[in-house]
Amino acid sequence: xxxxxxxPLSLVVHEGDTVTLNCSYEVTNFRSLLWYKQExxxxxxxxxxTSSGIxxxxxxxxxxxxxxxxxSILNITAxxxxxxxxxxxxxxxxxxxxxxxxxxxxxxxxx
Amino acid sequence: xAVVSQHPSWVICKSGTSVKIECRSLDFQATxxxxxxxxxxxxxxxxxxxxEGSKATYEQGxxxxxxxxNHASLTLSTLTVTSAHxxxxxxxxxxxxxxxxxxxxxxxxxxxxxxx
Numbered sequence: 001x002x003x004x005x006x007x008p009l010s011l012v013v014h015e016g017d018t019v020t021l022n023c024s025y026e027v028t029n030f031r032s033l034l035w036y037k038q039e040x041x042x043x044x045x046x047x048x049x050t051s052s053g054i055x056x057x058x059x060x061x062x063x064x065x066x067x068x069x070x071x072s073i074l075n076i077t078a079x080x081x082x083x084x085x086x087x088x089x090x091x092x093x094x095x096x097x098x099x100x101x102x103x104x105x106x107x108x109x110x111x
Numbered sequence: 112x113a114v115v116s117q118h119p120s121w122v123i124c125k126s127g128t129s130v131k132i133e134c135r136s137l138d139f140q141a142t143x144x145x146x147x148x149x150x151x152x153x154x155x156x157x158x159x160x161x162x163e164g165s166k167a168t169y170e171q172g173x174x175x176x177x178x179x180x181n182h183a184s185l186t187l188s189t190l191t192v193t194s195a196h197x198x199x200x201x202x203x204x205x206x207x208x209x210x211x212x213x214x215x216x217x218x219x220x221x222x223x224x225x226x227x
Contacts, residue, residue: 034215042220042221043155043218044218045215045217101154
């Protein structure tokens with residue numbers, strides 16, 4: 001059965017800290033790994049990673065995929081209170097089947 | 112990036128009535144749309160997958176007669192919650208994927224349904 005496991009499930013940090021969120025996956029015919037940020041509404045897309053070892057960056061957020069070890073990390077540097085959210089990781093396979101989601105990591109950034 | 116528009120963003124209805132939620136892809140052809148439901152502080156739960164022009168595939172435990180899904184065109188899918196009850200109150204989210212299946216799945220804004 002396909003599965004995606006995220007860790008930690010929740011995390012509390014102070015503003016300015018750097019955090020690393022983890023995502024491991026076991027998915028048949030894996031194609032890509034996606035990261036989303038969910039605040040009060042629907043998830044917003046952050047990154048899609050298809051190739052191993054190539055870091056993607058967007059401001060203070062970055063992510064990388066390791067297809068050999070079947071995991072990805074999402075880094076957030078110099079965290080701000082606005083980074084508080086649930087971060088979801090999802091695996092996409094090569095067919096047109098639903099994404100397989102992890103349970104998410106709830107990040108709380110306190111001032 | 113591609114835009115998926117979901118409407119309404121929130122709705123309150125009385126028990127026993129039906130509610131229709133629309134999900135539109137605004138700048139791409141969505142051959143596949145996915146409907147999720149999310150309870151507070153829980154992850155997304157896939158309800159059904161719909162491919163344009165064919166019947167939706169429902170996940171185990173989801174009543175297809177209660178949650179009617181129509182995907183009549185490449186840009187529109189609808190979810191109708193029939194004879195709604197308070198336990199159907201939840202956050203419903205759609206996502207859409209393009210023709211080749213290798214694009215990101217984009218999410219609509221979500222619909223918060225409250226049944227009173």
